[in-house]
Amino acid sequence: MGTSTHLHVTAWALAFILFIVVVILNKSGKAKGAKIVQMILRLDYLLILYSGGTLLANYFGAPQMGEAIFKGLAGIWAIFAMEMISLKSGREEPTKSWWIQLVIAVILTMLLGFGRLGLGFLP
Numbered sequence: 001m002g003t004s005t006h007l008h009v010t011a012w013a014l015a016f017i018l019f020i021v022v023v024i025l026n027k028s029g030k031a032k033g034a035k036i037v038q039m040i041l042r043l044d045y046l047l048i049l050y051s052g053g054t055l056l057a058n059y060f061g062a063p064q065m066g067e068a069i070f071k072g073l074a075g076i077w078a079i080f081a082m083e084m085i086s087l088k089s090g091r092e093e094p095t096k097s098w099w100i101q102l103v104i105a106v107i108l109t110m111l112l113g114f115g116r117l118g119l120g121f122l123p
């Protein structure tokens with residue numbers, strides 16, 4: 001795995017943890033704490049985008065370029081769903097449709113990231 005792959009996997013694994021913490025804090029009425037963790041989560045989104053963008057650049061001109069672009073779009077969708085759930089859980093608005101979207105986006109992202117694209121595992 002290259003450096004960008006390590007950074008990418010670390011960044012989205014951290015995002016999932018921070019996201020769950022934001023939701024739990026919001027659900028327990030700790031709005032202030034949730035806001036702080038949400039700011040850190042947003043910085044982590046930038047890390048995901050940066051590392052993902054770097055990985056995507058490796059696919060430029062490769063036969064799997066189209067698939068890699070879809071992988072990136074699914075990743076952006078997952079980030080968007082996490083952001084919407086974070087916001088809506090803070091406002092006590094319904095989040096169900098965004099949870100469904102998050103599950104679909106993460107499954108797609110994982111299938112395309114681990115299952116099909118392989119450059120990340122090259123030295």
Ligand code: HEM
Nearest residue numbers: 012052053055056072075076078109113114117118119120
């Ligand atoms: C929450 C969001 C995301 C998740 C869960 C995620 C997950 C993954 C996973 C599981 C891999 C495979 C890692 C590996 O090869 O070892 C991967 C690789 C990759 N990701 Fe993401 N990703 C996310 C966001 C993004 C974004 C926003 C972009 C584009 C801007 C992106 C672009 C890529 C690319 C191009 C690869 C390279 C695949 C490879 O060479 O193996 N990802 N991602």
